[in-house]
Amino acid sequence: MALQFSELLKKYDVPVPRYTSYPTVPSWKETPTSDEWFQSLKATLTNQNSSWSMYLHLPFCESLCTFCGCNTIITKDHSKAHPYVEDILKEWSLYLKNVPELATKPLKHIHLGGGSPTFLSPQELEYLISSLFKTLTLADENFEASIEVDPRRTTNEQLKVLHKLGFNRVSLGVQDFNAEVQRIIHREQPFDMTKAITDSARELGYTSVNFDLIYGLPLQTKERLIYTVEKTLDLKPDRIAFYSFALVPWIKPAQRLFKDSDLPSSEEKRELYEVARAMFLKAGYRDIGMDHFALENDSLFEAYQKQKLHRNFMGYTDQKSDILLGLGISSISETPDMFHQNEKLLPKYQEQLAQAHIPTHRGHKLSTKDQEQRLKILQIMTQYTYQWKDDSEYSAYKERMSELVNEGLVTLDVKGFKVTETGHPFLRNICALFDEYIPQVRPDKGLFSKSI
Numbered sequence: 001m002a003l004q005f006s007e008l009l010k011k012y013d014v015p016v017p018r019y020t021s022y023p024t025v026p027s028w029k030e031t032p033t034s035d036e037w038f039q040s041l042k043a044t045l046t047n048q049n050s051s052w053s054m055y056l057h058l059p060f061c062e063s064l065c066t067f068c069g070c071n072t073i074i075t076k077d078h079s080k081a082h083p084y085v086e087d088i089l090k091e092w093s094l095y096l097k098n099v100p101e102l103a104t105k106p107l108k109h110i111h112l113g114g115g116s117p118t119f120l121s122p123q124e125l126e127y128l129i130s131s132l133f134k135t136l137t138l139a140d141e142n143f144e145a146s147i148e149v150d151p152r153r154t155t156n157e158q159l160k161v162l163h164k165l166g167f168n169r170v171s172l173g174v175q176d177f178n179a180e181v182q183r184i185i186h187r188e189q190p191f192d193m194t195k196a197i198t199d200s201a202r203e204l205g206y207t208s209v210n211f212d213l214i215y216g217l218p219l220q221t222k223e224r225l226i227y228t229v230e231k232t233l234d235l236k237p238d239r240i241a242f243y244s245f246a247l248v249p250w251i252k253p254a255q256r257l258f259k260d261s262d263l264p265s266s267e268e269k270r271e272l273y274e275v276a277r278a279m280f281l282k283a284g285y286r287d288i289g290m291d292h293f294a295l296e297n298d299s300l301f302e303a304y305q306k307q308k309l310h311r312n313f314m315g316y317t318d319q320k321s322d323i324l325l326g327l328g329i330s331s332i333s334e335t336p337d338m339f340h341q342n343e344k345l346l347p348k349y350q351e352q353l354a355q356a357h358i359p360t361h362r363g364h365k366l367s368t369k370d371q372e373q374r375l376k377i378l379q380i381m382t383q384y385t386y387q388w389k390d391d392s393e394y395s396a397y398k399e400r401m402s403e404l405v406n407e408g409l410v411t412l413d414v415k416g417f418k419v420t421e422t423g424h425p426f427l428r429n430i431c432a433l434f435d436e437y438i439p440q441v442r443p444d445k446g447l448f449s450k451s452i
Contacts, residue, residue, distance in 0.1 A: 003407055005422065009270040016428045017435065018290070019381055020313045021332070021339060022374040027437035028364035032338050034357065036365070038098045040338045044322050045101040051108050051139075053321040055314055056088060056128075057328035059115035059346075062153060065187045066257050067175065067217055069246055071330040071344055072115050081120050084346075085128045088327050090353050091342075095325070096135060098358075102325070106139040109319040112147040118154040122161040129165045144169060144319050148212075151197040152189050156204075159197075163204045170201045171210040171241075177231045178224040181217050184258055191231055198235050208298060211237040215276060216245035216269040218262035225272050229279045238298040240280060241315065242291050244273070277425070289316045289381060290427045309382040316382070330361070337371060339364040369436065377431045384424065387416035400433055 003011065017024040032040065044050050059073045060081060073080075095102055110132075120128070129145075146169035147162060159170070174194055175187060182188045201209050211232055215225060232240065264272060277287070285293035286301050289309065294301040303309045303318035310320035313332045326333045330344040340363040343349040352359035366374065379386050388394040394414055401417065404410045409423030410430065419430060432438055 006270065006274070008407060008409070008422070008426070009274065010267070012426045012429045013266060013270060014429070016432045016438075018428065019377055019431050020311065020315065021334065022377045022435070023364060023366070023370055023437050024435075025332075025339075025341075028339060028362055030365045031360065031363040032340065032365050034098075034360065037338060037340050037358065037360070037363065040335045041095075041099045041323060041325075042101060044335045045099070045105050047322070050105070050322040051320070052102070052105060052323035052325060053109035053111070053312075053314075053317075053319060054107060054132075055324060055326040055331055055333075056110070056112050056117075057114065057326065057331040057342075058084070058112060058117040058120060059329055060084070060119040061114070061116045061150070062119065063186060065175075065185055067185045067187075067214060067245060070115065073346065078119070078121070081124050084328075085120070085124055087350060087353055088128065089131055091327050091359065092132060092135070094353070094356060094358055103135055104137055106137050108139045108142070108321050109144045109146070109317065111145075111314050113314070114148060116150040116153050117147050118149045118158050120158075122155070122157045125158060126161050126165065129162070133165070138166070142319070144317075146171065146208075148173065149197065151194045152187075154197055156200050159200055159204055159206075163206060168206055169208040169210065170197075170206050171212060171239075172197060172237075174211045174228075174232070175214045176217055176220060176224070177228040178220070181219050181224060184218045184262065186257075195235060198237070208238040208300075210239040210241065211235075212241045212243065213276075214243050214245050215272040216264055218258040220264055220272065222268070222271060222275060225276055226279070229276050233279070233283050236295075238295050239300055240285060240293045242273075242276060242280070242293065244269075244291070273425070287421075287424050292316050304382070307383050311378060311381050329359075337366045339366070373434055373436055376434050380419070380431050380434070381427060384419040384427075385416060388414070397433070404430065404433075 045052065057071070059071055061072050061074055062076050064074045143166065145165070145167040147167055148171045150173050172194060174189070175185065176182060177191050198209055213228065213232065280293045281287065284295060286296060288294050288301055288304040289311070299318045300309070300316060308318065308320060310317050312324045312334060313326070314324070322336055324334045326342065329342055329346055329349045331342045333340040341361045343352060343359040343361045349359045376386060391414070398412065401410060401412055404423070405412050408420055409426055410417045410419050419427065423430065
């Protein structure tokens with residue numbers, strides 16, 4: 001007997017990875033040396049059809065949001081910004097020295113994340129981006145430059161400078177519009193403030209405005225979330241990232257500032273997701289991947305339709321690339337056969353740069369099996385489908401997926417399988433079936449957030 005949707009949500013609400021990488025970070029083992037990392041970059045760039053993207057991590061925030069799981073530096077001292085900009089440029093110069101191909105291979109996408117990238121002044125943003133662009137070759141077609149902004153700390157002048165430099169997409173941290181929820185998560189952000197930045201970005205010519213929302217926050221109720229979704233739909237962002245609140249107080253102690261009783265129960269949280277998802281779909285958004293919704297005229301949905309959607313550490317993107325190069329503390333980079341993460345602490349990061357070393361914290365060299373499973377999971381995450389490579393692969397997974405088939409989450413035959421509309425919210429669970437490391441990393445030990 002088929003389970004009701006609410007019963008499926010309850011059954012599959014278990015800790016599983018988000019699969020922004022495979023293997024996932026807790027499973028990384030053998031960190032590459034700097035020379036091995038450079039060689040991997042070079043080998044990928046020499047492929048005529050290869051492409052690459054860049055991520056800059058700008059960690060500064062003026063205040064701490066208690067829900068946040070990002071690597072941040074909380075300070076009101078804006079004099080810290082310029083030295084950090086110089087650190088990023090120093091790191092970039094090390095890459096140019098060791099992998100000069102990065103200067104000539106066209107860059108498809110650059111993204112600024114944090115923290116709050118708009119902690120930097122307009123002048124500092126212009127200096128950072130223009131300094132990078134002077135040493136880069138930008139893609140002639142479909143080049144995308146995007147930035148995450150905090151509407152409380154973003155000015156029209158910053159948006160003007162960035163748009164002049166070629167930025168065309170902006171992602172607004174919203175989380176929730178209810179005043180009580182904002183108070184307890186230490187992020188008071190009136191609706192009019194978000195509306196002003198949204199309107200300004202559109203007037204300046206940004207082609208895509210995105211909102212980040214979170215469900216499962218403390219003091220969040222069904223009525224309050226409905227209000228948040230209604231206010232969001234009033235502004236009609238081109239894309240919506242609807243994230244599940246990841247409760248990890250053992251990693252982020254600030255999450256201990258609210259009580260367990262402040263949080264929705266598991267059942268209430270699942271209802272929050274179900275209600276909001278229905279409202280997004282009714283309003284014309286399409287479910288294009290885990291936690292992500294887009295309007296049909298947005299490039300992300302167009303990429304999904306053409307099966308050109310890509311996923312990496314920045315999330316879903318319509319800019320598929322073989323290399324993601326991350327600069328700044330804690331940034332993660334990837335090539336087809338390696339992962340690399342920078343030092344997470346600013347003093348250690350700066351110490352390595354002072355010695356003219358790439359500031360490596362950890363990484364992973366992917367085995368042939370890793371690369372095979374990575375491609376499978378990437379295809380499932382971006383296309384909701386997978387084609388078996390041969391009969392033996394079908395035989396290996398047929399029995400393992402039988403429960404998903406019986407519950408209507410996937411359809412399966414000798415050619416491959418497809419995730420059904422009902423199965424979309426359970427994408428992480430489906431991908432976990434292809435994760436060879438799950439038995440080793442023990443998901444029940446608090447390494448991963450719950451799937452719903």
